[in-house]
Amino acid sequence: MSKRIDIKDLNVYYGDFLAVQDVSLRIEPRSVTAFIGPSGCGKSTFLRTLNRMHEVIPGARVEGSVLMDGDDLYGPGVDPVNVRRQVGMVFQRANPFPTMSIKENVLAGVKLNDRRISASAANELAERALRGANLWEEVKDRLDKPGSGLSGGQQQRLCIARAIAVQPEVILMDEPCSALDPISTLAIEDLINDLKNDYTVVIVTHNMQQAARVSDRTAFFNIAGTGKPGRLIEYNDTDKMFSRPEVQATEDYVSGRFG
Numbered sequence: 001m002s003k004r005i006d007i008k009d010l011n012v013y014y015g016d017f018l019a020v021q022d023v024s025l026r027i028e029p030r031s032v033t034a035f036i037g038p039s040g041c042g043k044s045t046f047l048r049t050l051n052r053m054h055e056v057i058p059g060a061r062v063e064g065s066v067l068m069d070g071d072d073l074y075g076p077g078v079d080p081v082n083v084r085r086q087v088g089m090v091f092q093r094a095n096p097f098p099t100m101s102i103k104e105n106v107l108a109g110v111k112l113n114d115r116r117i118s119a120s121a122a123n124e125l126a127e128r129a130l131r132g133a134n135l136w137e138e139v140k141d142r143l144d145k146p147g148s149g150l151s152g153g154q155q156q157r158l159c160i161a162r163a164i165a166v167q168p169e170v171i172l173m174d175e176p177c178s179a180l181d182p183i184s185t186l187a188i189e190d191l192i193n194d195l196k197n198d199y200t201v202v203i204v205t206h207n208m209q210q211a212a213r214v215s216d217r218t219a220f221f222n223i224a225g226t227g228k229p230g231r232l233i234e235y236n237d238t239d240k241m242f243s244r245p246e247v248q249a250t251e252d253y254v255s256g257r258f259g
Contacts, residue, residue, distance in 0.1 A: 002029040002200050003069045003086075003169040005050060010064035011229075012045055014057060020046050021229035023064075025219060032192055032201045034211040034238065037221035037253070042230025043204045044174050046221070050202065051087035051172060052080040068169070085113060087170040088163035093179050094155035096147035096162075102139050105147040105158055106130060109166040125165055132198075133161035134191050153184025157191065171195060173203040177210065189214050208254055212242050220250045 005027040012020040020042035027033045035043040048054040049062055052073065066073045073083050096105045106126045110117070117125065126143065130136040135157045139150070147158050156176055163171055173192070177185040192214045195201050205211050211218055218241040220234045234241065234250045245251045252258050 002198060004029045005170065005200065005202075006065075006067040006070075007050075008065045008067070010046075010049065010062060010066065012042070012049055012054065013059075013061050013063070015059040018229040020049075020221075021231050023232045025232060025235045027200060027202060028217070029200050030196055030198070031216040032196050032203065032214050034215035034218045035202070035204045035221060036206070036208065036211050036218060037230070037233075038223065038258070039206075040226075040230075041221040041223040043221050045230070047172050047174055047202060047204050048089075050170070051084050051089055053084065053089055055080055085166055086168055087172060088166065088168035090156070090159050090163055090171065090173045090176050092175040094152060094159050096150070096155050096158050098146065098148040100147055101144045102130075102147045102150070102158060103143040106161050106165050109162055113166060129161040129165040130158075132164045132195075133157040134187065134194070135161055151184070153180050153187055156180065156184070156188060160188075160191065160195075168199070170200040170202065173201065175204050175206065178206070185210070208242075208256075212238060218242075220245075220247075220253060222249055222253070 008024050010023045011018060023046060035047060037043050045054060050066060054060045062074060097108060100108060103126045106129050107122055127136060130139065135154060138154060147155065150158060177188050180188065189210065192201055215238045217236065218238045219232055221230050222233045223230050234245060234247045241250065242254055245254065
């Protein structure tokens, strides 16, 4: 598991509107990469191109390439569903299935992919995924209870367990802590640090301190004005981005002068 992603000359369109322009960068395996920048600059749109999730919006398309260990995710005949199996997504707000138990939530993606497994294998997979999300000890005695009955932070870790269960190579997270309290946020940040031992992790965050704490590399996106496309301004090791950025706009943003 865990793969390198190479993005080359990527433009993202919604119909005729150019949302993100001319992005090229490399995301290393077994690392955490943070996308930062002001609202509306295309961070989440760009994140969703990495597993073709943006295509659920009519008229969405890309130009350029996204290569995962050399394989073009947008190549001819590539099935977006298979891409999403390899590149999991955790959304801004926890979204456990309300009618499903904790265990059923973990296994939902596996069953959606038509993988038939025995009861014992399902139990082992659920435990492994919940342990991977640092949630097992908290829920092991109530696996048959509704996932929606967990706290907000636990629900988000349940969604991470659901993503892990389908055995992806990359995990994308779109502001996973924005709706959480500080203690739950810390738990998710600790989990992100653990996940990079096995996965390539990419996270969108508006929290500069969080980006500094959890990421190995940071990409700063910006936008020239309303109706303009988002662009990648600077991409570098996180320590350097926050201490010695090469672009004035990056320094202005991370220091809080704008955004």
